[in-house]
Amino acid sequence: EPEVTQTPSHQVTQMGQEVILRCVPISNHLYFYWYRQILGQKVEFLVSFYNNEISEKSEIFDDQFSVERPDGSNFTLKIRSTKLEDSAMYFCASKGTGVLETQYFGPGTRLLVL
Amino acid sequence: QKEVEQDPGPLSVPEGAIVSLNCTYSNSAFQYFMWYRQYSRKGPELLMYTYSSGNKEDGRFTAQVDKSSKYISLFIRDSQPSDSATYLCAINFSGGYNKLIFGAGTRLAVHP
Numbered sequence: 001e002p003e004v005t006q007t008p009s010h011q012v013t014q015m016g017q018e019v020i021l022r023c024v025p026i027s028n029h030l031y032f033y034w035y036r037q038i039l040g041q042k043v044e045f046l047v048s049f050y051n052n053e054i055s056e057k058s059e060i061f062d063d064q065f066s067v068e069r070p071d072g073s074n075f076t077l078k079i080r081s082t083k084l085e086d087s088a089m090y091f092c093a094s095k096g097t098g099v100l101e102t103q104y105f106g107p108g109t110r111l112l113v114l
Numbered sequence: 115q116k117e118v119e120q121d122p123g124p125l126s127v128p129e130g131a132i133v134s135l136n137c138t139y140s141n142s143a144f145q146y147f148m149w150y151r152q153y154s155r156k157g158p159e160l161l162m163y164t165y166s167s168g169n170k171e172d173g174r175f176t177a178q179v180d181k182s183s184k185y186i187s188l189f190i191r192d193s194q195p196s197d198s199a200t201y202l203c204a205i206n207f208s209g210g211y212n213k214l215i216f217g218a219g220t221r222l223a224v225h226p
Contacts, residue, residue, distance in 0.1 A: 006157075043158065045214065105159070
């Protein structure tokens with residue numbers, strides 16, 4: 001069964017460093033998303049992406065964040081200058097084109113900012 | 115008022131019990147309702163997906179939506195220890211294109 005994959009599974013970085021989280025969505029999906037979950041809190045929407053542009057973003061998704069689909073298979077989330085409060089689990093999700101389809105999530109990248 | 119409210123539990127039941135998990139939501143424009151299961155430190159896994167009011171059954175799982183009360187439920191019959199996980203309700207406006215809005219998740223423990 002097709003699935004969303006994410007790399008790395010864990011990332012430790014120093015405050016102020018740039019990180020790039022990578023996702024490979026399900027191959028025929030065209031809608032892509034990033035969510036995050038701070039430990040013990042609910043899953044929160046960050047950004048959605050379709051047709052090579054951002055379709056919606058949350059208040060969390062400020063200028064420090066960017067997304068890119070650099071080729072036909074990868075979808076990346078970049079955090080330019082990480083802060084302690086960026087420590088969280090980051091989930092990528094993708095969706096097909098059917099109206100009744102929903103979003104399928106990857107296993108997540110656990111980001112720890114020291 | 116929060117968009118989606120869900121009792122975080124924890125909920126502890128004996129194996130074989132019927133489990134009822136619930137969420138309420140505030141915006142009547144929401145149309146699509148999902149239940150995800152999340153094991154510790156893993157990604158959400160889609161369990162059930164419903165549109166409009168009514169019931170949907172899949173094996174031991176039944177999802178129920180009551181749009182008049184803005185209330186959604188997930189029932190698990192004959193619960194198993196492997197059902198121990200956090201159950202997240204999620205909703206959105208239309209066809210899954212929009213962002214999912216998650217409840218806090220209910221932690222369920224099924225003990226043998």
